[in-house]
Amino acid sequence: MMLRTLQAIFFIVCLFLSVNIMAQGNDEPIKVVDERYLEDQFYIGVGYNVLFERPDELNQRNLSYNLQTGFIKDIPFNKKRNFGVGIGLGYAINAYYSNLVASEQDNMISYEIMGLDDFNRSKLATHSIELPFEVRWRTSTAEEYKFWRVYAGLKFSYVFSGRSKLVTQDWNDSFSNDHIDQWQYGLMLNFGYNTWNVHAYYGLNSLLTDDAQLNGNPIDLNVLRIGLIFYIL
Known part of the structure; x- marks a missing residue:
């Protein structure tokens, strides 16, 4: 009697373990979908240029190059979260190389056009804090990470450092140029698919103030x- 009881218990335990293992094998990982996802914030x-x-x-x-980086707060407006706005804060470096040469003497800045063979490099360089505002449309979903995007809007920039630099074979000259307009603003458009996106910006005001003149003209x-x-995230 005892032997039969032990055999029955052993059989029930084995059956329970087998059913439990099979159940675990059939379980699929639960996929958590974030219905309040945000996109393209960095x-x-x-x-x-x-x-x-x-x-x-x-x-x-x-x-003449541009480097930029920053953070944009994504604010969707609809339930699909594919339309909304973005408000950001960024940092940019811009360099403009040309044959326009700036020189400073007695706290006065003057400009002239020089031949390309008369110097090695003439540069205007700026460092700025940027405030982009975008209207955003995209084809993303909570589960789709490759999508089309079109972001258009305005960008405001505060130039906290602007310098002119001239490099010749014999000497270098560099100074802070107060004629670079501290406030820059313009239209921008970012569009593309997945990783590759085109960025376009057109400034609505001049890079230089009216104090920067060449032959008496601004x-x-x-x-x-x-x-x-x-974009990241």
């Missing part, structure tokens, strides 16, 4: 920026 970009509205004799040379330099922008 960004980094690189681009090329083109100067427009410039004097006829002014020519660009070397690589030097109007509007910036067109074309490059790539990469």
Whole structure:
């Protein structure tokens, strides 16, 4: 009797373990879907600066580059979370190489156009804090991480450091240029699919103030920026 009881208990235990193992084997991991997801909140970009509205004799040379990075708060407006706005804070470095040469003497800044063979590099360089505002549309979902995006809006920039630099074969000259307009603003458009996105920006005001003059005329330099922008999260 005792032997039969032990055999029955052993059989029940084995049956229970077998059923439990089979049940565990059939279980699929539970996928958690975040219905309140946010997208594209960190960004980094690189681009090329083109100067427009410039004097006829002014020519660009070397690589006039742009580097930017920052954070944008994603604010969806609809239930699908594919339409909304973005408000951000960023940092940018811009360099503009040309044959426009700035020089400082007795706290006065003057400008001239020089031949390309007369110097090695003439540069305007800026460091700025940026405030982008975007209207955002995309094809993302809570489970789809590869999607189309079109972000358009305005960007305001505060230039906290602006310098002119001239490099020749014999000497270098660099100074803080107060003629670089501290407040820059313009239209921007970012669009693309997945990792690769085109960034375009056009400045609505001149890079230089009216105090920067060439032959008695203000030097109007509007910036067109074309490059790539990469989003994270």
